[in-house]
Amino acid sequence: MSPELLYLVVGATIWAVGLGGLLLVHHMLRRVIAVNLMGSGVFLVLVALAARSSPPDPVLQALVVTGLVVAISATAFAVRLASARAQHSSGTPEVERPGGDES
């Protein structure tokens, strides 16, 4: 089993774990982590695909560098929105509705 194949499968798995997390967890910060995990999974797949050829594919690697910066921009904004929301509704932090369905 080549490292590229291994990391390709690991990247896809991390993406799926992130998706599952996004569906399951409720706290805002955990959701941000879940989205970040999905992004990391995609990046790992891209880096593994870049390593197919030797020397590695510079186009895919450049795409990941771009992606990293966009990911942290989105994360910073999401985290800031989450804390603004928490501040807005302070006093009633994220309490789950008992027995309710997904809203």
Place this chain on the structure above:
Amino acid sequence: MVDLAIGLILVALAIGALLSSTLFGSLTLFFAFGMLMAVAWARLHAPDLALAEAAIGAGLTGALLFNALNKSPPEVIKERLRHPLSVALVCAAILALLVVSLLPSLDQVSPLPPMVGPRMDASGVDYPVTAVLLNFRGWDTLLEIAVLLLALLGVKVLLPTHTPAPQPWSLLLGWSKTLAPVIVVVGGYLLWRGSRGAGGAFQAGALLAAGAVMLRLNHVLPEIRWSQLLLRISVLIGLATFLTVAIATASFGDGWLTYPSAYSKALILAIETTATISIAATLTLLVEGEGDELQS
């Protein structure tokens, strides 16, 4: 064997980061995940990406999340997972589809690397990733810096939160003063190195931002204010230089971001240097700008 271990630990850390019983534990595991991801990329012959991931993915994202943890309400009720079994089944099915459709692409040969190779001589730099980022696909990088600025503006319009900053720990304070000059030197080296090998504006900018955030957390740096002219210039100069070059090449040259080959090295260096300053300033503000820093 090493790769298998890294892969398994990565998946375990990812699951742990989502399901850890405390939020603090989640963030710590996510931080560890980012560091290990950097190791995995270094194993896949992408040392410059590993650097960027260690600085941005683990370091700055970690600082951002820990910062937010201070301000977010405590988890009142422990996470109770609804329908975990069905979600796991659906995700496993999607994963199986994904792997089956991804596997054939491992044997395909990408048409892009052969297109990069012959044009390297005219690109102005010797390192293919930098050539792609700043010359062949300069357009993407220009927009990326615009996205960074857009995120900062998004953060800026939200109301500030006021939380008392924790007192710095004396050991951390001493270390940060020792590390800060090293970070500046390494950042400058990475920027310069980017034209020939692993490195570049993003790695350098992220590293400098990490250093600035560390100093800010320890109250060593003076207060940052959006009203300071120097700060605004630092934030905007990258995009401004890039746009100026783009407009100049479009009006006087061969087209949008097609550099004249005699000047391409100088132009790329100018863009990279100013972009490093802007990336460092913007990332610092994104992580640390929750209080009054961004209010004018």
